[in-house]
Every structure is written in C-alpha cells, then in structure tokens.
C-alpha cells in the first residue's frame with residue numbers, strides 16, 4: 163500500500179536530502195559571514211583566511227555526523243508521526259475519502275472501502291458523485307470547501323451510494339487541504355443510517371409518550387433520591403401540576419398526608435428491591451381532590467445492570483373504581499331499599515357462622531320477617547305506594563337494630579335479620595317484639611294512612627341449624643307458622659314446623675302429579691230459588707282424590723295451587739268439566755240450570771281468560787247464559803279498573819257474574835255499580851248468626867237492600883238452618899245454598915236430585931215460623947241426598 167497516497171498528510175513531510183543540504187548551507191553561510199566580519203574586527207586577516215579553509219573542511223567532515231545525529235533522527239521522528247497518523251487513518255471507523263478539487267477521488271481509507279464496497283485502487287480516479295449523491299453534485303461542497311482561505315470544515319448530510327447500488331444516509335465533513343502547491347479535499351464520511359433511524363425512533367417514542375393518555379414520570383435513580391426528571395402532558399392533566407412544578411421532586415408528594423396505605427408499603431418495597439411492580443394508590447391532585455392511581459413502576463438499568471431511572475406509568479382509575487364499586491354494590495344490595503340482598507346476606511351469615519363455630523360463645527339469631535297482607539296494598543294502591551312502603555319498612559327496621567346486626571331484603575315483602583351476638587334468648591324475644599312494635603304506628607304514604615303488621619320466624623344457630631341454608635329455611639318455616647297463628651306475631655322454629663313445610667312440598671309435588679293423572683273430580687252443590695223452592699243452579703266445587711289421603715278439600719290445595727300457578731290448568735279443567743256436565747244434564751232432558759264455577763285470582767289475571775272461557779263454552783256446546791263465574795269481592799276490588807273491562811267482556815258473552823264471599827272485603831260502591839254483576843253471594847260468616855246476632859242481621863239486610871238497589875240478586879251462602887232461610891226469605895234474598903238443602907254432591911248424586919225434582923217446601927215459611935214437622939221434613943229431604951263430603 164502506498165501510504166503517501168492515502169492522504170494529503172505526506173505533503174507536510176520535507177525531503178531529508180533537502181533538509182540536510184539546507185542545514186549544511188546554513189552552517190557554511192554562517193561560517194562565511196564570520197570569516198568576512200571577524201578580520202575586520204580583529205585586524206588579523208591571514209589567520210582567518212586559513213581558518214576559513216579549515217572551517218570548510220570541518221563542515222565537510224561534520225556533514226556525516228550532522229546527517230547521522232541530527233537530520234536522520236529528526237526525519238525518523240517525523241516519519242513516525244506521519245506513520246502514526248496514517249495508521250490512525252487506517253484504523254478510523256469513519257470513512258476518509260480524499261479527492262481533488264475537480265471531484266476525482268484519490269484515495270479511500272479501509273473504512274470507506276467497507277462503507278462503499280469499492281477497493282481503494284478501484285475508487286481512485288472515479289468521480290466523487292459516484293459515491294456521494296447530493297443536490298447539485300459534489301461541486302457544491304467542493305467549491306464551498308475550497309472557497310475560503312486556509313482550511314475550512316463543512317458538514318453535509320448526503321446519500322451514500324454503495325457499489326451494489328444500495329443507499330445509506332451519509333454524514334460528510336469536508337476539509338480543504340492546501341499544502342505547498344498541493345490542494346485536496348478530505349471528506350470524512352460516516353454512515354448515519356442507524357443513528358437517523360434511532361433518532362426517528364426516538365421521535366416516535368417521544369411522541370408516543372407525549373400523546374399517551376397514561377401519565378408517565380421518569381425519575382433519576384442514580385443519586386438515590388428518585389427525583390422526577392420528566393413528566394408527560396397526561397401527568398399534568400391527571401394531577402393538575404405543571405411539569406416545571408414537579409421536576410426535581412420525589413413523586414411521593416402525590417400521596418399527600420394519606421401515608422397509611424398498604425399499597426404504598428408495597429411500592430416502597432419494590433423500589434428498595436429495585437424491581438418493577440403494580441400498585442393502586444390513593445393520590446391527590448393539585449386541588450386536593452383524590453384520585454385512584456393505578457401505577458406501574460419499572461426500573462431502567464444501564465449496561466452494568468445498575469438502575470439509573472424509574473419509569474412510572476399512571477392511570478386514573480377513579481371512574482373505573484367507582485363503577486366497580488357500583489357493580490359490587492348492585493350485586494350485593496337491594497336496589498329499592500338499599501339493604502343487603504340475598505348474596506350479601508348469605509355472605510355475612512356465612513362469616514358469622516364461621517366465626518361463631520370457632521369461638522363457640524354466643525348463638526346467632528336469624529329472623530325471617532314477612533309483611534302481612536302486603537299484596538293487598540300493592541294491588542289496591544299500586545306499586546308506587548307498595549315500593550314506598552317497602553322502603554319505609556326497611557328504614558324502620560334498620561333503626562330498630564344495633565350496628566352489628568344485619569337487616570336485608572330477600573325480595574318482595576320478605577326481610578331477613580341477622581343478630582350475630584345474642585347473649586340470651588331473651589334478647590331475641592326483645593328484638594322480635596321491638597320489630598313488631600315498629601308497625602304499630604301507621605305509615606303515611608302519598609296521602610294514605612297504612613296500617614300493616616308483620617309475621618316473624620326465628621331460628622338460632624347452632625340449635626336450629628348449622629348452615630346458612632338450613633337457618634334460612636327453618637326461619638322461613640317458623641315465619642309460616644307465625645302466619646298460621648294469625649299473623650302479627652313471632653314464632654321460634656321447632657322441628658315439627660319443618661315437617662309441615664315438608665308436607666307442603668310433598669303436596670306440591672303430588673299436585674303436579676295429580677294434574678297429569680287426572681286425580682281431580684267435581685262436586686256440585688245445589689242452589690235453591692226461594693221464590694219457587696226449586697233448584698235453580700249448582701256450584702261446581704273441586705275435590706282432589708288423593709291416592710293415599712282420599713278426598714282433599716280445596717282449602718288445603720287451592721292456595722298452594724294458586725301460589726305455584728298450578729291453579730291455571732286445574733281451573734281450566736274445572737271450567738270445561740262443569741260446562742260439559744251442565745250440557746250433559748240438559749241433553750239428558752233435565753231442567754236447565756245455572757252452573758256456577760269459581761275463578762281464582764291467578765286465573766282472573768290470565769291474559770287469555772276470555773278466550774279460554776269462550777273455548778270451553780264452544781267445545782262443550784253450553785249456552786253462556788247457563789254459566790255463572792264466581793269471583794271474590796277482594797279479587798275484583800284489587801284491580802278494580804281492569805276488572806271492569808274483563809267482567810264486561812264476560813257479561814257481553816252472556817255469562818252471569820257472581821261476587822263470592824260478599825261482605826268480607828272492602829267494596830267500593832262506585833265500582834260495584836260499574837261491574838256487570840248478576841248475583842251477590844252473602845258470605846256464610848254473616849249468615850251463621852243471622853238469627854241471633856242483630857249486627858249480622860242488619861248487615862245482611864243492608865247487603866240485600868243495596869244489591870237490589872244496584873239491580874243485583876242475592877244468594878245466601880252456607881245456610882244450615884230453617885231460621886236462616888226464613889230470615890233471608892223475609893228480607894227478599896233470592897236464592898240460598900247450604901247444607902240445609904244439600905251438601906255438595908257427586909255428579910250422579912246431583913243428577914238424581916234433579917231427576918227427582920227435589921225442592922224446598924216453602925209453605926212453612928210463607929205461613930210464618932216453621933213448625934217442628936215441616937222442619938224435620940225438610941231436613942229429611944236434605945239428608946237423603948248423596949254426600950260428597952270431604953274426608954280431611
């Protein structure tokens with residue numbers, strides 16, 4: 163390799179011969195001068211002339227020494243210096259290109275060779291434009307470089323072109339070198355593609371950080387202080403602090419005085435252990451407001467693994483937390499009253515049981531409180547009032563118990579109370595009495611003064627059960643017992659209550675089976691027209707022929723069927739069977755009579771009721787005028803407005819409507835007038851003492867008068883004596899029904915009665931109070947009929 167070609171540096175190294183000659187000449191000239199001047203000064207011209215000759219000889223003799231001891235060492239030193247520079251050039255990682263002012267490349271150093279893919283000798287003579295492309299070509303910078311005086315350095319960013327045509331970003335520094343008569347340009351080229359990419363990447367990262375919705379902090383961990391050196395705009399938005407206000411501070415200022423946080427301790431530990439971590443902290447904005455900071459902290463390590471910085475990524479999750487809390491609240495609380503719901507109740511009771519099983523100190527009381535007749539209020543006054551009442555009850559119950567007790571709502575009108583720390587049984591009784599007492603004051607809601615009572619069932623852990631389910635189930639059974647005991651009382655759980663509940667469940671199961679296996683049958687109780695004494699109609703009464711229990715009375719299964727909804731298929735069967743039976747009697751040539759069929763509340767609320775009745779009539783072929791539907795007074799009044807339209811539709815079909823158990827509910831005269839009612843059936847509770855109790859007598863008289871005033875007829879129910887019949891007859895009651903004339907009969911028994919055209923002999927009544935004979939006669943008549951008496 164010709165080093166002299168590499169760069170312009172070799173121009174600085176003078177020729178050794180020239181140096182040597184110059185040196186000798188200088189010495190000789192000095193001696194000559196001395197020889198010329200000294201004789202003048204000393205006046206000894208001859209001696210000096212001889213000496214001059216000697217000097218010349220000496221100079222000649224000294225010349226090799228001069229060469230050997232001065233010029234050569236100097237030369238060596240210089241060459242070594244140049245060599246060092248040349249080696250430097252060769253070792254340089256930057257490419258060095260020398261080229262003339264005409265743009266012809268003179269040399270490339272090895273780095274430039276690697277960079278451009280040309281060997282030095284290949285590149286020599288090529289135009290610099292082939293390696294470096296810039297707008298306006300090489301001349302722009304070459305001319306600029308050579309334009310000034312002395313050496314100037316200029317930097318450019320160009321495109322480097324490799325031998326294979328690929329390009330890279332080149333950073334070029336050019337220097338113009340002028341040495342003696344040599345001129346050249348040195349270009350130092352650096353491939354800055356990676357740097358440029360890094361710069362771009364940095365820009366992207368910076369932009370990402372700046373535009374991140376997460377607050378980002380960078381702290382300096384080198385001095386152990388962890389002071390903030392950067393915060394992004396999201397941090398400023400999140401905290402309300404401007405960047406300059408927090409730079410140089412430790413981020414812990416965000417926690418304010420709220421130091422007692424478990425998560426803070428975890429954070430401190432993570433920082434101490436120099437590891438990353440995730441924390442949720444209560445932090446405070448500049449205005450003092452709190453926010454939940456979901457913080458992710460990660461250390462940044464240098465090449466040696468030492469932590470230099472921490473990056474903190476913050477996320478304000480206050481809204482999310484609120485939402486989560488709301489979800490948890492919704493999942494654990496009753497939306498209406500704000501009381502704990504079944505989930506939370508089970509959780510709390512479970513915890514109380516676990517704790518008490520361990521401590522075994524005091525029993526836990528569980529109370530099941532159910533409002534009495536709440537449904538009536540809901541149905542008559544509407545759901546708004548019902549809801550208000552439930553809320554008001556919740557408040558009263560809450561205020562009635564201690565802080566550690568739980569009042570929860572299971573739904574509907576059922577509340578459960580947990581008393582976790584019962585010291586004595588007496589405590590539970592006191593609380594139960596207190597709870598019943600909160601209902602002694604009426605509830606004033608939307609202008610209504612509501613009196614309501616509650617029934618409470620009580621179980622105790624561990625004596626009545628040791629699981630949540632068992633305790634709740636037994637409290638429920640006890641509450642049912644309280645209802646059975648006349649409501650508005652409390653009952654402690656006992657084993658036999660469960661037996662009853664179990665029986666109820668068994669009954670429910672067998673009711674399902676009864677429908678499938680057609681275990682129901684109908685009895686018919688005749689109704690007598692007091693004007694003629696003849697049978698004017700019959701009432702269909704359902705019986706359940708239970709395979710083991712025998713005939714089960716409706717009072718034992720109708721309420722359960724009503725509760726479970728089974729009354730709908732049962733009622734439909736009753737209606738069809740009764741219509742079919744009536745039609746069959748008519749077809750058999752018996753005198754036509756009215757068939758009364760009971761409709762339960764659930765059936766009455768069925769959307770397809772009208773259609774169902776129409777279908778039953780159509781399928782059996784019974785004329786609607788021989789059908790009478792019986793509905794209770796309370797059922798009609800519960801949803802009076804809806805009842806009006808349903809009853810009208812039924813009446814329009816030609817069906818008679820009777821109000822059952824009249825006098826037991828609270829009828830509004832206004833509605834009674836609007837209902838298309840044919841008959842009012844006076845409840846047997848008023849008939850029973852009609853002859854002895856003046857109040858009942860007045861009431862019955864009033865009902866009859868009122869019914870007539872409204873254009874309705876009356877039927878006396880449960881008539882058992884001639885005196886009762888006499889009273890009703892005298893006060894204008896149109897019909898009677900009761901054991902006196904006939905008990906409910908099987909279809910065959912009833913048919914026989916009809917065939918025989920049995921009648922009530924009214925002569926005795928017309929002639930005044932009946933004598934012994936006539937009464938006996940009538941009794942005999944009644945007892946001769948087939949009996950459909952129930953066994954249970």
Ligand SMILES: Nc1nc2c(ncn2[C@@H]2O[C@@H]3COP(=O)(O)O[C@H]4[C@@H](O)[C@H](n5cnc6c(=O)[nH]c(N)nc65)O[C@@H]4COP(=O)(O)O[C@H]3[C@H]2O)c(=O)[nH]1
Nearest residue numbers: 703704715716717736760761762880881882899900901902
């Ligand atoms: N102490 C006494 N009782 C008398 C006398 N005369 C009749 N009874 C009884 O009084 C009830 C009259 O029927 P209800 O008021 O409609 O009252 C009925 C009715 O509300 C309901 N029920 C009966 N059958 C059906 C039905 O098919 N569907 C629906 N939804 N309810 C029914 O069950 C209730 C009870 O029916 P039952 O046990 O058959 O009881 C019948 C009947 O046997 C009497 O002189 N003295």
